[in-house]
Amino acid sequence: MSQTHSPSRRTFLASTAVAAAVVGGVPLLSACSSEGGTGGKGGTTTGKDARKLLPAYTASRVVEPDIPSRNGSRPGFTGKAEPYAKLPSSVPEKLGKGGKVTIMSPLWGTPPKKDCAYYRAVDEATGVHVDWQPQDGNTYGEKLGAVLASNGIPDMVVIPSWEMQGKIPSAIDSRFADLGPYLSGDNVGKYPNLAAIPTDAWQMSIFSGELKGLPLPSGAVDIVIPYYRQDIFEEKGWELPTSAQEFMDLAEEITAPRAKVWACEDMKWTAFNVFGVLPDKPYCWEWQGEKLVHRVETDNYLEALEWTRKLYAAGVVHPDAMAVRGDAGTRFTAGQSMMTNDGNAKWYGWTFEQREQNPDFRVSGMDIFGHDGGDPQLYFANPAGIWAFINRKASKETVEECLAIANFAAAPYGTRENRLVRYGVEGTHYTLEDGVPTKTPQGVTETQDTYFFTAGSEAVAAFPDHPQVVRDWCGWQQRMGAFMKEPLLYGMQVREPNRWANLSDQFEDFEDDVVRGRKKVSDMQQAVEDWRKAGGDELRDWYRKLIDEVGESAA
Template sequence: MPSSRIDRRGFLGAAGVAGLTVAGGGLLTACGDGGATGGGAEASAKLELPTYVPAKVPAPDLPGNAQGLDPAYLRYPKDLVKSVTKAPGDGKPITALTETFTTPAPAMNRNAYWQELNKRLGSEMRMTIVNGLGADSVYREKFNATIAGGDLPDLMWFPPNQGLKNVPDLLRAKFHDLTPYLSGDAVKKYPNLANIPGYAWKTAVINGKIWGYAVPYGRSGQVYVANEDFWKPVGGTEFTSAQDFFDKAKELLDTKRKKYVLEPAYVNHIQQFAYWHGAPNTWRIDDGKLTYFFETDEYLAGIEFALKCQQAQLFWPDPNLATTLEKMEGGFLGLHVQSFPGFLNDSNMYDWPEKVVVPFAAERGMTPSWSYGWGSVGFTAINNNVPKSRIPTLLKVLDYLSAPLGTEERLFLDNGIEGTHHTRSRNGDVALTKKGNAEVLTTRQAINFFGNAPESLYLPNKPDVTRGIHQAQSELMKIAKVDPTIGYFSDTFAQKGASAKDEVYTAIKDIVAGRKPLSSFKKEVLPKWRRTAGDAMRREYEQAIEKGTK
């Protein structure tokens, strides 16, 4: 097992593991009415996104598609192509602000991987790496302090969900508009950037302009992950209804042996239960009118089912459980919720039989749903103190960092130097060495937050597991829904959306735990959310959508 495991579940898999190309969904920026200036929605609707040109790499064993199905390789691809013909840098140092959620990388002067990266880039990559393990606010505080200080790096990662405010104004004041360099066919100068799907680029667009390089991340959202062995006594993880699930779960419950069915993350399970009833992806739109998922009957049904599960003691009793994966591996838990890239990371690191439970109909006649993610983990902007003449150089560097699986560049980026950081078996599969774990895993996560490749599926020496994951992803996409507000900007969402949602989640935990009545959700919780942020977000999104569709 690799020694440097990523601990923040919300970003699990952002850097991946040896040979596993993964990245995850964001929630901050999108095109639309920026609040401070008018006309943003109309301009964004007219903007030509970067032309999508799939990379010319060895054909995967299982194909992907432009909608977000990841290509899968059952063995590490042979006959790697060279996607970058020469070092993209100009010999001058490149500075970047980024984040990590794992063990700090060794300093550049004692990090052979980092030193080799500098050689291959043709410029020294000087990263300021913020470790965000403590709290979401850690990177935000560093970001804001950097802006206030005025000494901005060349490349600055804009995170997707850390509450940055006044983003449109900040971009106009401090960063280059990259539209002329990336819009339409202009992106073809950077083939690996052209390989990034359009749904990811939308997250780097505000007020009709492309303000950054969209850091690609898998489009698959959260998934319900089961330990298959746990469910074997009741016939496996196929369920005909919510009641069938409940009955089988009760049969497996064994409190004397401390064997429970569900991890104690109530709100995560509620979202999955709501999918069984056909819940929307964040917002539902009907005739131009938006309804947030909190406000739907499907979500309320999810809360009711979670309360039923809690009363039946199906949840692990300690709500602060810190060893979920260990309990899953040991057969003391049956299900937990994970980001899809985190699930890939876990599938590579652990050998217990993980399986995605695809949402099923709660009752006969219902149509289940599932939610796409955004396909991006934020975007990387270029400081406007950088001379315009250097912008193509920085984009070429990001193009190198975006090399997909099947290229010589990705083999190095994911695994370092052969013989030093990784070894290859006779069939070509890749394994990190002890030095690779210490240097590549830690350094690469910081890099992948501001420059990465679209997600591909490859788990070393686990072809059957890879095949099963690709099949699950295919099934999920059949019922997947898109958030209709993607591509539009709400000032209220940026400033208050996260905190207002957290208040609702706190109240929901109280309801499921029995500290508040279920009736309080409609009588108290929803009205407060609407007053605090919900109605304003709804109004801003509806106005932006209306302008953008005219």
């Protein structure tokens, strides 16, 4: 999903999560403390209590990466894919007992036929027959709300974090099963692939003091990337900037309107990283002395907006970004703009897209700098952002069938199970062409992301057709990870009280107005003052009490 401008927080999360199992920078308003899940008081689970609920972690050693994780980066795989028969298995014995379960999940595409060869193959491998009920991902929230309010909830339901709004969090509290008796501590040993899911992802699967969600893990360094056209930069001899002023100077050098070339697209999200702005809620608070301060109250926030506004005012941003029209990614790959920012899936996506029509095309991620030329201050991304939940009314046998499916789907990259889930049956749904799995027409139709959402293994970087992308991406993450820290309440599910849950929603649109010159920075300052009076100060007191009670992070 390309963005037409600086992506909205919701759209960015959806596009990157679906494209590459990544999540970043959005609110997760979906857990509460012992105060009660349905009363709207909100809260979270303490780190001490959470540790009692977490599955015992056991790393998978079935397949070792070529590039180990460092500073939170994704492990990388650069080798060619092996034929299915040569792959190791992470589920040597079927855990399913021949039962039948119903699963509802989002789908961006045309649903496969219920009796298609892909579904039959995975049913046979897991030992469980699944009646899939996929729903249009673009309108999933509407369908989700209706289903959760009914008496016809499927056995398993996939819920992305960006849909956890309105009454959805309360429905999670009341409608879904506690998986602790099946997975907490050593109980997870029956499901080794679930045991290998990083603990931070499980931490974010605790809702209302219970282990409820089966997570799709994200990469800790999966943040918005400032991309640049490396091929053109090398051709022109342009040097990468190392400060906010150098970026501005370079942008003015690059921009040539008569040649239909502009330096960049909307760079607001990069500005937030360059100026060390805090993430979105609930990680939007920091201590300044003894005062708890919201991201919108910080100097960093206003300075980031002012810098982005100056880019627009200088005429170095593509005019279509100013008008919020067209597609930023298309302009970037066409050479109309030299820099943009987007999710990590684009690194491979653009490279794959351009490989035939522009074989010299090369995109890379610019190292994020501090605005003054020093080190940047970055924040780790959310450990998970999509979960599968099991119906509270499901029998023990049905819960175990669902967990058998999740354990199969969470198989690590390079295993038979992962290949089957992602590509289907070799020779039917895909062929290996020079060590690259390539889907057949039948594979394109049938092997869509359905099982993929029921649980996931550790997020990795693996593109056998473009190993250089893996090396570049992993290297970028390793370098950026060295400057990352955990924000307050990191790794915790937090539900704000209902009366304040939407208090900060106005700021994203207001930001876009400020950077495009439609409003002044002083207008934003007034909006912040209005926010304080409308409940921001009360929300601050609530968060301060919460931190006093549960601690500053999930650790």
